[in-house]
Amino acid sequence: MHLFYSNNIIDKLATLDDDECKHALQVLRMRIGDTAQVFDGMGNLYDAVFIKNQDKQLIAQVTFKYQLQPLPYNLHIAIAPTKQTDRFEWFVEKAIEMGVHEITPVICHDSVRLNYKTERIHKIKLAACKQAFQLYLPVINEPVHFVDFIKKHQAGFIAHCKPENKNSLANLINRQSRVIMLIGPEGDFTSHEVELALQHNYKPVSLGNNRLRTETAGIYISAYMRSLI
Secondary structure, three states: OOEEEOOOEEOOEEEEOHHHHHHHHHHOOOOOOOEEEEEOOEOEEEEEEEEEEEOOEEEEEEEEEEEOOOOOOEEEEEEOOOOOHHHHHHHHHHHHHOOOOEEEEEEOOOOOOOOOOHHHHHHHHHHHHHHHOOOEOOEEOOOEEHHHHHHHOOOEEEEOOOOOOOEEHHHHOOOOOEEEEEEOOOOOOOHHHHHHHHHOOEEEEEOOOOOOOHHHHHHHHHHHHHHOO
16 A cells, blocks of 8 residues: 655644655546555554545645654764765665664764755655655754764764774664764865764764774664664
């Protein structure tokens, strides 16, 4: 059964916005009387039947409601946007499929790219949720500078490539953990950034012996957390 997103579900009526409406009518060729499932991004899933098409909106009557329990952990990845936009988009897609709760693009000293296309990322987010049947819509924040991020979010983990003793993820994280993970740009964090993070109660962690690309490191931690459940 086709799955759609709606943030407008009131009195057992689910209204699809313009993009979801176009997808239903023009791509999937759905019609009034067809059945589908709708999710609200907060863990609720609804069986529904389309009853009205008006003003670029498709309205469905809810016939049954389910609720999916959230994952036992909470994962917030703060990651430097990659130089190539498609690599950052790929990370967002796959991290969402694996259950990331929040993503913050972090602008570091050696960052090359400073932003991303908000509308396109939103579409990728919705598509990834529907693909993976991920009923909790993750938060993707606007880019923020590294210093501002660690001041606001004190205490977490930082994955970097500097030659120093680092903790194993297995020794720090369990299936009920609330995790904030900092992942640097393609040139890694500067020594000053690492020191600032440590001063704000971030613990250095190892992601293995191999040097990973930025987006690969993000996928690694997403997959590791998901493997704990």
